[in-house]
Amino acid sequence: MEIDERILCFGLGVDDPKRIFGTTAGLVERFGPRRVFDMPTSEAAMTGVAIGASLDGARCLMTHQRLDFFLLTLDQIVNNAAKWRYMFGGQAAPVRIVVRLILGRGWGQGPTHSQNLQAWFAHIPGLKVVMPASPADAKGLLLSALFDDNPVLFLEHRWLHQMQGELPEGDHRVPIGKAAVVAEGSDLTIVTMSSMTVETLHALPALQEAGISAEVIDLRSIRPLDLDTVLASVRKTGRLLAVDTASPVCSVASEIVATAACECFDRLEGPPRRLALPDFPVPTSPALTDGFYPRAEQIAVAAAGMLGRTVDVAEIVASRTSPHDVPGDWFKGPF
Amino acid sequence: MTPTVSGQDVPREALLRSMKRLRRLEEAIAERYPEGRMRCPVHLSIGQEAVSAAVGLALHPEDLAVSGHRAHTHYLAKGGSMPRLVAEIYGKQSGCSRGKGGSMHLVDEAAGFKGSTAIVGGTIPVGTGLGLSLATRGSPQVACVFFGDAAVEEGVFFESVNFAAIRRLPVLYLCENNFYSVYSPLRVRQPEGRRIHEMVAGLGLSAAYGDGNDPELVYQMTGDALASIRSGAGPVFLEFTTYRYREHCGPNFDNDLGYRTEAEFLERRSADPVETYEMRLLESGVVTRESLATMDAAIAAEVADAFAFAEASPFPDRSEAFSDLYVGEDGA
Ligand SMILES: Cc1ncc(C[n+]2csc(CCOP(=O)(O)OP(=O)(O)O)c2C)c(N)n1
Numbered sequence: 001m002e003i004d005e006r007i008l009c010f011g012l013g014v015d016d017p018k019r020i021f022g023t024t025a026g027l028v029e030r031f032g033p034r035r036v037f038d039m040p041t042s043e044a045a046m047t048g049v050a051i052g053a054s055l056d057g058a059r060c061l062m063t064h065q066r067l068d069f070f071l072l073t074l075d076q077i078v079n080n081a082a083k084w085r086y087m088f089g090g091q092a093a094p095v096r097i098v099v100r101l102i103l104g105r106g107w108g109q110g111p112t113h114s115q116n117l118q119a120w121f122a123h124i125p126g127l128k129v130v131m132p133a134s135p136a137d138a139k140g141l142l143l144s145a146l147f148d149d150n151p152v153l154f155l156e157h158r159w160l161h162q163m164q165g166e167l168p169e170g171d172h173r174v175p176i177g178k179a180a181v182v183a184e185g186s187d188l189t190i191v192t193m194s195s196m197t198v199e200t201l202h203a204l205p206a207l208q209e210a211g212i213s214a215e216v217i218d219l220r221s222i223r224p225l226d227l228d229t230v231l232a233s234v235r236k237t238g239r240l241l242a243v244d245t246a247s248p249v250c251s252v253a254s255e256i257v258a259t260a261a262c263e264c265f266d267r268l269e270g271p272p273r274r275l276a277l278p279d280f281p282v283p284t285s286p287a288l289t290d291g292f293y294p295r296a297e298q299i300a301v302a303a304a305g306m307l308g309r310t311v312d313v314a315e316i317v318a319s320r321t322s323p324h325d326v327p328g329d330w331f332k333g334p335f
Numbered sequence: 336m337t338p339t340v341s342g343q344d345v346p347r348e349a350l351l352r353s354m355k356r357l358r359r360l361e362e363a364i365a366e367r368y369p370e371g372r373m374r375c376p377v378h379l380s381i382g383q384e385a386v387s388a389a390v391g392l393a394l395h396p397e398d399l400a401v402s403g404h405r406a407h408t409h410y411l412a413k414g415g416s417m418p419r420l421v422a423e424i425y426g427k428q429s430g431c432s433r434g435k436g437g438s439m440h441l442v443d444e445a446a447g448f449k450g451s452t453a454i455v456g457g458t459i460p461v462g463t464g465l466g467l468s469l470a471t472r473g474s475p476q477v478a479c480v481f482f483g484d485a486a487v488e489e490g491v492f493f494e495s496v497n498f499a500a501i502r503r504l505p506v507l508y509l510c511e512n513n514f515y516s517v518y519s520p521l522r523v524r525q526p527e528g529r530r531i532h533e534m535v536a537g538l539g540l541s542a543a544y545g546d547g548n549d550p551e552l553v554y555q556m557t558g559d560a561l562a563s564i565r566s567g568a569g570p571v572f573l574e575f576t577t578y579r580y581r582e583h584c585g586p587n588f589d590n591d592l593g594y595r596t597e598a599e600f601l602e603r604r605s606a607d608p609v610e611t612y613e614m615r616l617l618e619s620g621v622v623t624r625e626s627l628a629t630m631d632a633a634i635a636a637e638v639a640d641a642f643a644f645a646e647a648s649p650f651p652d653r654s655e656a657f658s659d660l661y662v663g664e665d666g667a
Contacts, residue, residue, distance in 0.1 A: 013518060013519060016519060017518055017592035017594050018592070037523070038524070039523075040485075040488040040523075040524040041456075041485035041486065041488040041516055042489060042490065043489075068454060069454065072454075107375060107376070108374050108376060108437040109375075110375065110435075111436070111440065112440070112453045112454055278656065278657060284375050284432075284434060284437030285430070286426050287426055287652075288426070288651055288656040291653060332369070332371065333374065334368070334375075335376065335584060335585075
């Protein structure tokens with residue numbers, strides 16, 4: 001917002017005492033209520049408003065405390081934002097909006113507060129979709145999104161908010177559409193995103209112990225999808241496990257597996273595999289969410305299984321100190 | 336519509352009992368929430384009981400209702416099961432949504448409570464659709480939609496009310512205006528000086544306003560509205576001002592956050608609907624200290640039983656996560 005004074009930031013609660021889980025702390029103090037402001041509970045209209053403002057040169061950063069609340073705006077996003085450039089033959093002003101969508105999980109977020117719909121959004125030509133997994137990528141992708149001249153959906157997982165990591169100073173940008181190879185390996189490729197990247201990294205020591213060398217690719221961008229990086233890795237390892245934060249049908253993992261099957265079938269040494277959430281809405285009861293989300297141990301088991309091997313996950317399981325439905329011991333509800 | 340508070344037919348003791356019952360249950364939820372066994376968000380209506388209690392009594396048992404995220408008291412007042420509500424918050428198999436829904440997704444078909452969901456405004460068209468069906472089959476029932484002041488900011492509110500007005504549907508739109516949406520005060524969401532019911536009247540339906548701390552007023556106005564709707568005069572919108580004492584979501588007080596002043600809170604708290612009404616009924620001799628003690632003991636026992644039921648109930652089996660998706664396919 002310092003770099004470009006045309007950036008506006010609005011959304012329910014951006015300037016309230018909790019500041020969107022602390023993520024907008026200090027903003028209104030620094031940039032004033034003309035640029036940082038709360039809004040009516042009118043998601044659809046406000047998205048159209050953001051589109052309109054951007055047509056006149058503003059850059060709009062909107063926030064939704066849950067991805068699910070953003071669904072009210074789909075007409076504006078799909079019919080207007082995504083198509084504005086194309087339907088006017090490239091002659092209209094650019095739609096420069098970034099929408100932050102926070103993904104809920106745990107503590108009974110349940111069926112209407114925990115949906116992972118990145119594949120829906122990625123299905124729409126004209127939208128860009130990013131899902132950072134690390135603090136540095138969160139910063140780098142947010143900056144890139146803000147200065148992109150296209151609509152970008154920025155999906156952030158609530159369980160990553162407390163993550164700590166190196167943060168590059170200054171105007172650090174991570175290019176949209178570029179995946180990161182976060183671990184190099186030779187036996188299989190694990191392609192993943194967002195919180196599942198963290199789970200996958202937790203699975204690595206157990207895999208190493210079992211003598212399995214996994215290459216891990218954090219997609220970071222869901223659209224455009226960096227298929228070059230994925231395919232290069234699959235050609236090298238011959239095996240593909242696609243791990244998704246969403247349910248499997250028509251998912252990003254489906255797209256990854258389909259592309260690998262189409263593009264490098266001859267290099268595959270076994271069937272590719274998807275590891276995703278159950279093909280059901282997310283229930284509320286802690287008894288029902290226990291085991292609902294795949295975690296590091298399931299990833300390790302799945303990866304080893306693809307090589308016909310077994311893996312000891314006792315250490316991963318033993319390392320869990322907090323209940324399955326909270327991001328850490330510090331979390332006592334209610335959000 | 337002008338409210339008529341004759342006090343004649345008002346079931347005063349029942350009103351007080353219902354309010355105290357809602358208050359006691361929600362206080363118990365707040366007290367026990369820190370134990371960490373209710374592992375889902377809870378949106379409490381402590382402070383807002385007069386509206387739920389009075390509307391719940393004014394509605395007939397056959398009438399239908401839907402609500403939003405803050406629905407515990409609507410559910411109970413409509414006749415929903417207290418033990419099954421608490422069990423749902425505990426995530427138990429015996430919960431009203433069998434552990435799938437949690438505190439924000441409640442249902443009790445037998446009580447005519449057709450469901451509450453958590454997306455703001457999401458059930459306003461659903462309640463309108465209930466009204467459409469009732470009208471189509473010529474039923475004398477009414478569909479009641481509970482929502483807050485923020486929900487009238489959603490487009491779907493206008494679209495639904497517009498349709499109900501065109502078709503003169505038997506729908507009661509019940510808006511509890513507690514002045515806040517999470518931590519956002521009305522002033523950042525609606526223009527200064529707006530009165531929600533006046534705006535809604537412009538959409539072409541009967542709309543009125545009342546003090547939501549006065550259960551008799553709410554009861555009378557709701558009763559009048561229901562009579563008008565049943566007579567075929569079309570939908571009615573009622574706005575009642577009220578105030579929530581605790582945080583938007585969760586068991587705590589949160590005035591320390593500074594989104595509302597302690598002075599405002601104390602002023603509102605001093606007009607507490609339950610205490611005020613209890614005093615009123617004591618002074619007018621409708622209840623006595625003894626009858627109150629009996630009432631309180633019965634309510635305390637009911638609440639204790641509901642928690643005991645919830646705690647003793649088993650959790651659903653994990654496989655239950657994979658049921659209930661499609662009609663006709665379960666057990667497959
Ligand atoms: C479409 C949508 N936007 C935002 C939210 C987040 N949210 C949950 S409750 C709430 C406040 C609603 O206020 P109001 O309707 O006045 O009811 P109250 O909480 O005051 O009872 C908000 C904004 C949501 N659930 N759905």
